[in-house]
Amino acid sequence: MPRPVLPASLVRLVSRVVAAAGLLLVIGLLPWLARTDPALTVLRTRSAEQEPTAEVLAAIRREIGLDAGPLALLGRWCAGLPRGDLGTSWLSGEPVGPTLAAALSVSLTLMLGAVLVTLTVAALLTARTAINGARRRGKPGSGTTGALLAALPEFLLATVLATVVAVQWGWAPAQGWDGPASMVLPSLALGVPAGAILGRLLGDALPAAYAEPWASSTTAHGLPTRRIVAHALRRCLPPLLPQLALMMIGLTGGAVAVENLYAIPGLGRLTLNAAIAADLPVLQGAALALLLLGALVGGLAQLGRRLLLGPALRDHALPALHPPRRTASRWAVTVPVGLLLLLGTTIGLGLLRDPLTVDLTARLAAPSWAHPLGTDALGRDLLARLGHGALRTIAVALAVSAATLVIGILLGLLPRATVGLVDVANAVPPVVAGLLVVGVAGRDTGSAALAITLVSWAALASHTAALVEQERAANHLVAAVGLGAGRWHLLRRHLLPAVLPAVFRHAVLRVPAIALALASLGFLGLGTQPPAPEWGRLLAENLPYAERAPWSVLGPAAALALLGALAVGTAALSWRDRPTRSASATPAAAPARSREPALAGRP
Numbered sequence: 001m002p003r004p005v006l007p008a009s010l011v012r013l014v015s016r017v018v019a020a021a022g023l024l025l026v027i028g029l030l031p032w033l034a035r036t037d038p039a040l041t042v043l044r045t046r047s048a049e050q051e052p053t054a055e056v057l058a059a060i061r062r063e064i065g066l067d068a069g070p071l072a073l074l075g076r077w078c079a080g081l082p083r084g085d086l087g088t089s090w091l092s093g094e095p096v097g098p099t100l101a102a103a104l105s106v107s108l109t110l111m112l113g114a115v116l117v118t119l120t121v122a123a124l125l126t127a128r129t130a131i132n133g134a135r136r137r138g139k140p141g142s143g144t145t146g147a148l149l150a151a152l153p154e155f156l157l158a159t160v161l162a163t164v165v166a167v168q169w170g171w172a173p174a175q176g177w178d179g180p181a182s183m184v185l186p187s188l189a190l191g192v193p194a195g196a197i198l199g200r201l202l203g204d205a206l207p208a209a210y211a212e213p214w215a216s217s218t219t220a221h222g223l224p225t226r227r228i229v230a231h232a233l234r235r236c237l238p239p240l241l242p243q244l245a246l247m248m249i250g251l252t253g254g255a256v257a258v259e260n261l262y263a264i265p266g267l268g269r270l271t272l273n274a275a276i277a278a279d280l281p282v283l284q285g286a287a288l289a290l291l292l293l294g295a296l297v298g299g300l301a302q303l304g305r306r307l308l309l310g311p312a313l314r315d316h317a318l319p320a321l322h323p324p325r326r327t328a329s330r331w332a333v334t335v336p337v338g339l340l341l342l343l344g345t346t347i348g349l350g351l352l353r354d355p356l357t358v359d360l361t362a363r364l365a366a367p368s369w370a371h372p373l374g375t376d377a378l379g380r381d382l383l384a385r386l387g388h389g390a391l392r393t394i395a396v397a398l399a400v401s402a403a404t405l406v407i408g409i410l411l412g413l414l415p416r417a418t419v420g421l422v423d424v425a426n427a428v429p430p431v432v433a434g435l436l437v438v439g440v441a442g443r444d445t446g447s448a449a450l451a452i453t454l455v456s457w458a459a460l461a462s463h464t465a466a467l468v469e470q471e472r473a474a475n476h477l478v479a480a481v482g483l484g485a486g487r488w489h490l491l492r493r494h495l496l497p498a499v500l501p502a503v504f505r506h507a508v509l510r511v512p513a514i515a516l517a518l519a520s521l522g523f524l525g526l527g528t529q530p531p532a533p534e535w536g537r538l539l540a541e542n543l544p545y546a547e548r549a550p551w552s553v554l555g556p557a558a559a560l561a562l563l564g565a566l567a568v569g570t571a572a573l574s575w576r577d578r579p580t581r582s583a584s585a586t587p588a589a590a591p592a593r594s595r596e597p598a599l600a601g602r603p
Helices: 010-032 037-044 054-064 070-079 096-135 143-150 153-167 180-210 213-220 225-253 256-261 268-274 282-310 311-315 330-351 381-410 415-429 429-441 445-456 458-471 473-482 488-507 511-523 535-543 552-575 581-588 597-600
Strands: none
Touching: 010 070, 010 282, 010 415, 010 429, 037 054, 037 458, 070 282, 096 143, 096 180, 096 213, 096 225, 096 268, 096 282, 143 180, 153 180, 153 256, 153 535, 153 552, 180 225, 180 488, 213 225, 225 282, 225 311, 225 458, 256 268, 268 282, 282 415, 311 330, 330 552, 381 415, 381 445, 381 458, 381 488, 381 535, 381 552, 415 445, 415 458, 415 581, 429 445, 429 511, 445 458, 445 511, 458 488, 488 511, 511 552, 535 552
């Protein structure tokens, strides 16, 4: 008798509820897990002058309910949810609900502006690939521009825009939230790197769509270029919609550094301040808002996939995209090797110098033979600090990327059961995750790496799940099942070989993003502690002097950009290793995918 199978929607709902409950439980236990006394933190936030005597701390504990224990405190908070009562702030004494609603409205407005910038940048970066592919001529773009843009730290881009565009040119407000003009610079700072990542993923999928038989048929029939491009986009967008949804949530709750820099009263800034001040009710309310927003955006992404795929999703008849393999051109090999040599030489020269020697007579010195990249505010050689910081930044970023790749693939193979974990991991901003981990484990490089790992695997898991869903619809897989192939055989011989290359390229493309996340934690003082050098800390230490001594931030920013370009080159070489299929070989694949033109939209 066959085992009963639970509906997929029910499994997803249970997964989301369990994961959300687990996150809220962890946040509720934070005052008892943290190394610091939350009553002392609340006292210092309220008044830095009052003495933290035992009587004062005991009074604060009774006031905020810590004496009742974690379960009672969490139960009281959950009991107020059906009435819309999110509790009262431990610091201000005001209801959390109105404060949270105001911050959420600001963040949603900023998110919409950032998404518009993201889509615009992605369209500009992939326009050449889309048009050349539709006309069956030319080659896809190299992706170097997208790599450089994706590797720009959001906080550095926000600082440059605020300094140049707002202060020097006076074209937009430098701080505050007052009208549409206030969202221009923050939207650019958030949307440009996200658009570069989305554009690179789309640029990776378009050649695969144009290599399918339907593209050759439509071109041979003289279909206009714009319609061929539209069909190709419709073919590529379904697996990318979950990635766009993840980016939207990240742009809402993860804009902590940008919101702080521009003094925007958004959800990210509110969550960060609540985590720093141990304001548990506000932190719980913000986490709940991000989880609900993640579920809503994820549902809209799933609805968009259904509308794009139509009968293909219902009939499971749309196979996954497989990029055509090409021989690597001379430039495709030369550029990554050149970037690697440049980055390696810079790091090697820096390792030969002392990064800790202080020379106050050479503060903020311009680049010279003695100091090729200049010095910082304490007169320390920036080339030395850049070289020694690379050992931490790159090594930790590679280790975290490898861990997120393994976790993402394993959990992506079980999409229905782990969809809640994906939502929770993506809803928690890396900075907030860093604060939670640091509160329990202390401030060091390991805590920062653990925090980034806990939240960075979600994009790879979502990508894996989308590819697996489409690969299961391939005709050769259906035939293998009909011939009696077992689950492990299908996994080893069909699913993993088809999914791993694309997810691996995605993981390589995210190495700079991992490095940027680590830099963000270092920028906020949650990673490597001084005086040890680290690229994020270098940016944090020198950003106040960026206008007076721009070379002080140019070194680490250029290193991150080189790392991004190198990641894109490596990802491109990972599939340019076989000769191109000849034109005569293309029709042979047509019978296996004969239904694709109709599914992609019949001309």
